[in-house]
Amino acid sequence: MSLLSVIVPCYNEEESVALFYCELMKQSSYFAEKGVDIELLYIDDGSRDRTAEEVKKLRAQDERVHLLSFSRNFGKEAAMYAGLEHAAGDYVVLMDVDLQDPPALLPEMFSYVEQGYDSVATRRVNRKGEPPIRSFFARMFYRLMKKISKTEMMDGARDYRMMTRQMVDAILSMQEYNRFTKGIFGWVGFETKWLEYENVERARGETKWSFWKLFLYSLDGITAFSTVPLLLASVVGVVFCVIAFLMILFIIVRKLIFGDPVSGWPSLVCIILMTSGVQFFCTGILGQYLAKTYMEVKRRPIYLIKEIQ
Numbered sequence: 001m002s003l004l005s006v007i008v009p010c011y012n013e014e015e016s017v018a019l020f021y022c023e024l025m026k027q028s029s030y031f032a033e034k035g036v037d038i039e040l041l042y043i044d045d046g047s048r049d050r051t052a053e054e055v056k057k058l059r060a061q062d063e064r065v066h067l068l069s070f071s072r073n074f075g076k077e078a079a080m081y082a083g084l085e086h087a088a089g090d091y092v093v094l095m096d097v098d099l100q101d102p103p104a105l106l107p108e109m110f111s112y113v114e115q116g117y118d119s120v121a122t123r124r125v126n127r128k129g130e131p132p133i134r135s136f137f138a139r140m141f142y143r144l145m146k147k148i149s150k151t152e153m154m155d156g157a158r159d160y161r162m163m164t165r166q167m168v169d170a171i172l173s174m175q176e177y178n179r180f181t182k183g184i185f186g187w188v189g190f191e192t193k194w195l196e197y198e199n200v201e202r203a204r205g206e207t208k209w210s211f212w213k214l215f216l217y218s219l220d221g222i223t224a225f226s227t228v229p230l231l232l233a234s235v236v237g238v239v240f241c242v243i244a245f246l247m248i249l250f251i252i253v254r255k256l257i258f259g260d261p262v263s264g265w266p267s268l269v270c271i272i273l274m275t276s277g278v279q280f281f282c283t284g285i286l287g288q289y290l291a292k293t294y295m296e297v298k299r300r301p302i303y304l305i306k307e308i309q
């Protein structure tokens with residue numbers, strides 16, 4: 001018998017825990033036929049509602065259910081990492097508890113893994129039910145990343161993904177503190193099969209991602225997988241030098257030919273404001289990378305466990 005570990009990060013999801021279990025177990029007969037056992041790891045990411053109690057109720061009925069509770073909310077990235085560390089399976093799949101990752105896709109995913117793919121990933125072909133402004137910025141983010149990062153990141157990719165043990169071990173070997181899983185999946189390589197599906201809206205509860213949280217997360221992604229922004233200061237510096245040189249030539253020539261008196265302090269103020277603005281912006285970018293390096297250097301644990309069952 002081989003083992004499939006299903007990792008489910010949960011943050012304040014008391015309504016979804018049991019529902020997810022029921023939906024997932026509808027697929028268990030397929031896996032039983034294939035000679036694959038399932039273990040289900042709920043990662044309680046410091047929930048303040050009854051999520052942990054709900055999982056314990058399930059565990060009382062079914063030994064295959066496990067619970068791992070964090071001491072506080074560490075974020076979904078930390079929850080996924082903890083799940084991967086504690087999964088014992090030969091195959092591992094990451095899923096959201098809100099049923100936005102349809103369990104009905106699992107047999108198809110598994111069939112590709114059987115064919116020899118190292119991982120089977122999913123992407124949404126549309127963003128139905130999402131605020132348009134959010135979709136717009138998400139698209140911009142992926143387009144930007146394509147330009148500034150060597151790591152492949154697919155637009156609309158979900159974290160819903162089945163992997164072999166080999167790929168899981170590769171991901172676990174990346175112990176960075178600022179984790180951006182979408183980039184990590186691409187970085188480790190291996191052969192990935194992409195499945196596409198229509199966006200499914202959340203079954204219960206609400207999304208845990210505000211626009212601001214997503215914006216900060218996208219900055220994590222950029223700093224974690226590209227150093228191109230650091231080049232910006234140099235590029236802008238060179239451009240400004242060229243402009244300044246041309247202007248000096250222009251002013252000298254004009255002075256020699258027309259003998260103009262010095263004038264134009266408004267334009268000077270504009271120039272000073274603009275250059276200092278650009279300087280602050282570039283210093284800010286430096287600061288971002290410095291901050292990430294600072295957090296990385298501290299080597300703090302990615303998560304802390306309160307309870308494990």
Ligand code: UDP
Binds near residue numbers: 045207
């Ligand atoms: N989640 C988590 N920790 C967090 C935020 C979210 O474990 O700090 C979990 C959440 O319970 C869900 C999954 O991550 O299972 C995806 O979250 P959500 O559905 O809110 O994100 P969306 O689907 O809107 O992108």
Ligand code: MG
Binds near residue numbers: 096098100202
């Ligand atoms: Mg969701």
